[in-house]
Amino acid sequence: MPFEDYEDTIKKCLRCSLCKWIPQIQIKSQKYASICPSIDYYNYHTYSGGGKIILALSIYLNRLEPSEDLADIVYKCSTCGGCAISCKYLNKLEPLEIIYELRELLVEKGIGPMPKQKLYAEYAMEKHNPYNEPPEQRMDWVSEDIKISKNAKIAYFVGCTSSYRRKEIAKATAKILNKAGVEFQLLGSDEWCCGSPLLRTGMKKEALELMNHNLDLIESLGIEEVVFSCAGCYSTFKAHYPRYRKYNFKVTHTSELFNRLIDEGKLKLKENLKIKVTYHDPCHLGRDSEPYPEWNGKMVEVMPLISIPVPPKPLRRGTNGTYEPPRNVLKKIPGIDFVEMERIKEYSYCCGAGGGVKAQYPDFALFAAKNRIDEAESTGAESLISACPFCATNLKDAIDDSGSKLKFYDLSELLLKSLEDKEE
Amino acid sequence: MNNQIKKKLIEICGIENVNDGQEVLEKYSKDQSLVDPIKPLLVVFPENTDQVQDIIKLANQNNISIIPISSPNKYRFHGDTVPKSDNTIIMNLSKMNKILRIDKKNRVIMVEPGVTFGELIDVAGKNGLRLLNPLFPRKSKSVLSSALEREPPIVPRFQWDSSDPLLCTEVIFGTGDYFRTGIAAGPGTIEEQIESGQAQKNPMGPTQFSPYRLIQGAQGCFGVVTWATIKCEYLYDTEKLMFSQSDNFEDFFDFMRYLIKYRTADEVFIVNKVNLAALLGTDISNLSNLKDWILITNFTGMGQFGEDRISYILADINDVINDYNIKLTETLGNIDNSKIFEIIHETCEESWRLKYKGGFQDIFYLTTLDNTVLHYNLVSKMTDLELGVYIQPINQGCGVHCEFDLYYNPADTNEGSIKKSFLEISKKLMDIGAFFNRPYGLWADEMYARVSNETISALRRVKEIFDPNNIMNRGALCFKEE
Amino acid sequence: MKIDKKILNEIQDIVGKENATDNEVILESYTYNWCVEFINVMEGKDPIPFWHKPIAVVLPSTTEEVQKFVKLCNKYHLKFKAQSTGLGPWNQPSEDDVIVVDLRRMNKIVKIDPKNMYCVVEPYVTGAQLQAELLKYGLNCHMPGAGPQVSPLASSTSMCGPGFTSSSTGFSGRNVLGTEWVLPTGEILRLGSLSLKENSDWFHGDGPGPSLRGIMRGFIGTKSGLGIFTRVAIKLFPFPCNIKQLEIKNIIPNYDFDIPNYMQFHLISCKNYETLELAFDRIEKEGITFMCFHTSTYGLHTIFSNTQEELMNRAVASPRIKNPLVVLITANTKREFEYKEKVLKTAIEELKVKDVVATGKYIPPNIAYAEALRSALGMHGFLATGAFQSTHGSMDTSRLCRVLMERNLPLKKEYIDKGLIGNDEGKGNWSTSYEHGHFYHIETPTMYDQTKVESVEGFVEYLDRCNKLDLVEHLGIPFFIEGDKMHDWYGPQCSNYHIWLRKIKTKFDPNFVADSGFYISPEKEENKTT
Incomplete structure (x- = not known):
């Protein structure tokens, strides 16, 4: 029965619309008050987190059948999870989980995912990357000046996007690790898609296949720590895999590693940059990298009609996302003037690329990214920094499309610049 | 017809309360404004709500217009209570002059129309309350009328809504129906409401409309208010x-x-x-x-x-x-x-404006503070008369009451030229956005000519509801007969 | 019924193809709202939160589009129901075959006029958005208790409007200035100084002559039953303390806030309702408060908790505060603050009551100060159970509030004892001062479980008993007296107001196109008197 786990909460949406906005006390302007790209673009309440909960309840009560119309709405969402953060500031609903469940149901009924998402899922299963690229070319980005240590205890999980589309991120990451003297190995063509795009479009079964391959591989190599420059791969490993299979190695995002390496004095930063930057929190590095809390308690009726979870049930609120490491790195780079946007950290605004949106609904993805570019520009920053290759692609597209003068750098690219001699 | 009406009115109010002496009719045919005089049929002085209701019902049956007034004749200024048709009765409410309740705890006083500032400021003060009075009101000015006509209180910080200090009312609509506005509507009689702790303070409602806002500023066109509760403040020390x-x-x-x-x-x-x-x-x-x-x-x-x-x-x-x-x-x-x-x-014995030179015409309206500069520059160039200016912020700072007083000595001034000047200035101000929210006498036609058709149409629809036979102050505001 | 495609096309010609739809899935999401389950029970149906499905949803972006759409409704005799931010059952179509007008795309702050202390907003500007922009001018707006995520326009024109800051920011319905309003006939009516053909302005809402605000709304609004409000000017207030931005620290849910200078909560424990009444009147006398409201002890713990765990901890560990009066003092200068604190302290001594904050027994969290400034305390009400609704809801004096609380207590306990509503010891009330004690509001929030049939039915029965209590004991008209059935019940005992309200509806909506489930339907032809 779909939504069984959420039976209690799906009946309790207040339709208060808090899911459409960043937490109310954080709102600093009219323009940047929204948290939901989907409602911003499509406007009907249906597209909000709360709207999806209503649809789930309708299905649960047999008022609504899964349909293509339903799919078209449910998939027009980047699954950024902002709605869930705002809702859970005071309430307990799980709109993001409901969206995932709706998508799984649509897949189960043979309606989902959407055609382009289906295609890249097929590629991911066949070629182990959603771009339909040859697996053997996965390491094409590795130039001669990059040193790979075959049996290192640390593995750099490059991810499909950096391997094939945003090679500059992979290169910069590897070079920085080299400069810091961190020995790492690559999984090469055995590295498979982490499954994130499938997981987020309702293809859980296939995603778990990919997961099992990756975990089997890493565990078989005796790797102790896996480093990710891709926020999507990172959150999939860190937050989602453990829901289905536990593992014993450590997962680290490059922002965390870079921050540590700077603190340990392993990276010598030069004063060769003079630039005002702002930072975009990728959803997957931020709120979505928070692991799902475990709870084995029960609901206890403390008075008639009022039941509470005992022990208290921790909620996945975005509290434990990765927010400070990338900021710390930026703040430590000499010459960088770091300014924040209005929507940051757990209530950051999504770039619009995730959840299969970039592939299926590019206009929507571009709309969200332009919104974010506008916000970045409003800070007076010259450069926008982020730490996710997928955000990079979408935000760069928005910069090009809107004619913005902003420059985009992945955190690794900017850090690498400060390690090199060339002045900018 | 006239005699029959008179007879019935005497039955309702007693012979001592119906007057059609020529001198009296002459007196009530005009005021201090420049509006052309028309004599009423008679003047009636009801003493209670039942009589008001009976009079209105009688007027409906006989297609007679009623103009309710509360002030003595000498101090009516703006033409709003001058008959606009031959078939008019003046309903003088000055004999309904009881202070019905003084409630210090809840900062409210319930008064009939004939209660004056001269009396009430004093009585309120003795009870630890102060009124939201207009600037130096005349002693004989009706407190209820002042509130009903939205005269600007001189303490803007206490005017939370532009309708303050008017709260609840008892009203006889033009249909002859009895009504209580705001929370006074019920449930329960006033006595029962007081028993349950109420003080007829909440002016809004009942439920989904606020008829007190309709009868306020209506110049008596929708009905006659027989008591009102007035919002007060604690007296300062x-x-x-x-x-x-x-x-x-x-x-x-x-x-x-x-x-x-x-x-x-x-x-x-x-x-x-x-x-x-x-x-x-x-x-x-x-x-x-x-x-x-x-x-x-x-x-x-x-x-x-x-x-x-x-x-x-x-x-x-x-x-x-x-x-x-x-x-x-x-x-x-x-x-x-x-x-x-x-x-x-305090209050003045005689209108301070009238006393100054013996004659005056006041031009007042609402605008924003900045606009008053432009308006003053314009008006000061348009008249050679001594020009008084009074600028009163209202409604906690959302706008001002702006007033230009043209002073003259009636003995050595041509009324025609005053009228011309008065109208020219008023029209010019209207042309540049002065909002004559109390469009009395000569202003009414000019003002409504500048107001959107939808607004006039809506007002007329409301009029049709509360005064379908158009007996209340016939011809005032935008309710001219076509 | 499905909407005729030809008509849908005509609507799409007005608002754009993507902004009008009859997509079944979208329509389904517009059938749902908070508290609809008890409306269904009142209608003898199952307690589900889904009501009548609209035949289309329309998203206009301008007043002109609204006007054209409404005219089309007249042409085809179709009913509409407008909603802004859309919280609550009164946003729903009350019958089948209605078109929902979602005003989400009308979201502009048209004007902020700091000199004349007002702003002009469209329907989908939220309180939090507006306040964020006003803060840049040192100004503040009144927000209803529903919270900063709802529409100030809707609250001012169409809903009710008590809020946590009502002692210093009044009531939504009394803060209205110039208003733009599309009548059910399709005419655009502009109120007050906005009605001028030329040089119109927003600063005043009455006249010329009678104020049409009188038909626009009463204590409560017409909830789209008399047209669609497209822009409204509302009165502003000074921001209560001298800051330019509210900086919230830390990560959710552990938000923290540096309390600005000259800001202090006081929680005053009153031994009984009589003392509470006296405290309300005394403390509001000098007009020193930013907030002055009563909630139950449990309610107090709720507004000061951000998680259920915190709530439970407070409930267990906090001292028992009897009939709390919550007072928040704010000031722009040290002198002002000292004066206000001194006045309050003396009043507390005179009243022989205790301020548990001053005694150090109860410390409101820092973040509560930020939430108070941002009128965000109300949503805490959902923290414990996820569902509540208020009964009663009148506004007049502090004595009325006391009498109502006292008389409601045994009634509420009866339903608590039956296990049908949540146990707040019968004392779950919320009462606030408006305009520094000129008016007082009382409602009784009641917890129930919307997923349990017996609880929903129990709540409905209790609500009905509350309405009867108000009628029999003369406690004012509850704020949910709306719709034909309720008006026809209460009207005859309240100056027959329902007759006049119905006449207004008849005159202004001759083709009956504005859904009036939460207003009143027009006079029947045979009953028309004018």
């Missing part, structure tokens, strides 16, 4: 006047806005020297040591720390006063502050 003078009244604006924004000042308004002289009942030549424009403001405190309130406010003002480029003084030239207190707290 201590107060402090402050003044500023300038050759240019615009200099006061930013400081006034500061006072209004933080709700520190009680009374706050601007007058020019002419109006100050009129208010003081003196000749302008006696004020030669003053600048042309005067800002008057008053701070109050109550209870044990009343003085402390005034002290902190003045100390805070002292910290910022340099930003406003004005000078504040504790006195105004050699004028005794008691004279100023009289203007802001």
Whole structure:
């Protein structure tokens, strides 16, 4: 029965619309008050987190059948999870989980995912990357000046996007690790898609296949720590895999590693940059990298009609996302003037690329990214920094499309610049 | 017909309360305004709500217009209560003059239409309350009418809604139906409501409409109010006047806005020297040591720390006063502050405007503070008459009542030229956006000509509901018969 | 019924193809709202939160589009129901075959006029958005208790409007200035100074002559039953303390806030309702408060908790505060603050009551100060159970509030004892001062479980008993007296107001196109008197 786990909460949406906005006390302007790209673009309440909960309840009560119309709405969402953060500031609903469940149901009924998402899922299963690229070319980005240590205890999980589309991120990451003297190995063509795009479009079964391959591989190599420059791969490993299979190695995002390496004095930063930057929190590095809390308690009726979870049930609120490491790195780079946007950290605004949106609904993805570019520009920053290759692609597209003068750098690219001699 | 009506009215109100003597009719055929006179059929003085209701029902049956009034004839000024048709009865409510309840705890007083400022300010004060009175009201002015006509109170910080101080009312609509507005509507009689702790304070409603807003500003066109509750404030224990003078009244604006924004000042308004002289009942030549424009403001405190309130406010003002480029003084030239207190707290025997030169026409409307500069510059060029100016912030700072008083001696002034000038200035002001929200007498046609058709159409639909036979003050506002 | 495609096309010609739809899935999401389950029970149906499905949803972006759409409704005799931010059952179509007008795309702050202390907003500007922009001018707006995520326009024109800051920011319905309003006939009516053909302005809402605000709304609004409000000017207030931005620290849910200078909560424990009444009147006398409201002890713990765990901890560990009066003092200067604190302290001594904050027994969290400034305390009400609704809801004096609380207590306990509503010891009330004690509001929030049939039915029965209590004991008209059935019940005992309300509806909506489930339907032809 779909939504069984959420039976209690799906009946309790207040339709208060808090899911459409960043937490109310954080709102600093009219323009940047929204948290939901989907409602911003499509406007009907249906597209909000709360709207999806209503649809789930309708299905649960047999008022609504899964349909293509339903799919078209449910998939027009980047699954950024902002709605869930705002809702859970005071309430307990799980709109993001409901969206995932709706998508799984649509897949189960043979309606989902959407055609382009289906295609890249097929590629991911066949070629182990959603771009339909040859697996053997996965390491094409590795130039001669990059040193790979075959049996290192640390593995750099490059991810499909950096391997094939945003090679500059992979290169910069590897070079920085080299400069810091961190020995790492690559999984090469055995590295498979982490499954994130499938997981987020309702293809859980296939995603778990990919997961099992990756975990089997890493565990078989005796790797102790896996480093990710891709926020999507990172959150999939860190937050989602453990829901289905536990593992014993450590997962680290490059922002965390870079921050540590700077603190340990392993990276010598030069004063060769003079630039005002702002930072975009990728959803997957931020709120979505928070692991799902475990709870084995029960609901206890403390008075008639009022039941509470005992022990208290921790909620996945975005509290434990990765927010400070990338900021710390930026703040430590000499010459960088770091300014924040209005929507940051757990209530950051999504770039619009995730959840299969970039592939299926590019206009929507571009709309969200332009919104974010506008916000970045409003800070007076010259450069926008982020730490996710997928955000990079979408935000760069928005910069090009809107004619913005902003420059985009992945955190690794900017850090690498400060390690090199060339002045900018 | 006339005799039959008279007979029935005598049956309703008693012979002593119906008067159609020619002298009386002559008196009620006009007021101090420039509106053409028309004699009413008679004047009737109801003494209670039942009589008001019977009179209105009678008027409906006989297609007679009724104009309710509360003030003595001499002090009606704006033409709103001058008959506009031959078939009119004046309903003089001055005999309904009871103070029905004084409720200090809830800061409210219930009065009939004939209760005057002269009486009520005094009675309220003795009960620890103060009224939100207009500037130096005439002693015989009806408190209820003043509230019903949206006269601007001189303490903007206490005017939370532009309808203040009017709260609940008892009204007989033009249909002859009895109604109580706001929470007074029910459930329960007034006595039962008081028993359950109510004080007829919430003016809104019942439920999803607020008829008190319809009858307010209606010049009696929708019905007759037979009592109203009036919002009051606690009486202060201590107060402090402050003044500023300038050759240019615009200099006061930013400081006034500061006072209004933080709700520190009680009374706050601007007058020019002419109006100050009129208010003081003196000749302008006696004020030669003053600048042309005067800002008057008053701070109050109550209870044990009343003085402390005034002290902190003045100390805070002292910290910022340099930003406003004005000078504040504790006195105004050699004028005794008691004279100023009289203007802001008490009543005048005779209209201060009328007393000044024996004749005046006042042009007043609502606008925003900044606009008053343009308006003054325009008006001052359009008349050679002595020009009084009074600018009163209203509704906690959302707009001002702006008033130009044209003073003249009736003995040596041609009424025709005054009328021409009065109308020309009024029209010119309307043309540049002056909002005559109380469109009396000669203004009504001009104002409604400048108002959207949808608004007029909506007002007429409301009129059809509450006065379908158009008997209430027929011809007033935009309710002319086609 | 499905909408005729030809008509849908005509609507799409007005608002754009993507902004009008009859997509079944979208329509389904517009059938749902908070508290609809008890409306269904009142209608003898199952307690589900879904009501009547609209035949289309329209998203206009301008007043002109609204006007054209409404005219089309007249042409085809179709009913509409407008909603802004859309919280609550009164946003729902009350019958089948209605078109929902979602005003989400009308979201402009048209004007902020700091000199004349007002702003002009469209329907989908939220309170939090507006306040964020006003703060840049040191100004503040009144927000209803529903929270900063709802529409100030809707609250001012169409809903009710008590809020946590009502002692210093009044009531939504009394803060209205110039208003733009599309009548059910399709005419655009502009109120007050906005009605001028030329040089119109927003600063005043009455006249010329009678104020049409009188038909626009009463204590409560017409909830789209008399047209669609497209822009409204509302009165502003000074921001209560001298800050330019509210900086919230830390990560959710552990938000923290540096309390600005000159800001202090006081929680005053009143031994009984009589003392509470006296405290309300006394403390509001000098007009010193930013907030002055009563909630139950449990309610107090709720507004000061951000998680259920915190709530439970407070409930267990906090001292028992009897009939709390919550007072928040704010000031722009040290002198002002000291004066206000001194006045309050003396009043507390006079009243012989205790301030548990001053005694150090109860410390409101820092973040509560930020939430108070941002009128965000109300949503805490959902923290414990996820569902509550208020009964009663009148506004007049502090004595009325006391009498109502006292008389409601045994009634509420009866339903608590039956296990049908949540146990707040019968004392779950919320009462606030408006305009520094000129008016007082009382409602009784009641917890129930919307997923349990017996609880929903129990709540409905209790609500009905509350309405009867108000009628029999003369406690004012509850704020949910709306719709034909309720008006026809209460009207005859309240000056027959329902007759006049119905006449207004008849005159202004001759083709009956504005859904009036939460207003009143027009006179029947045979009953028309004018």
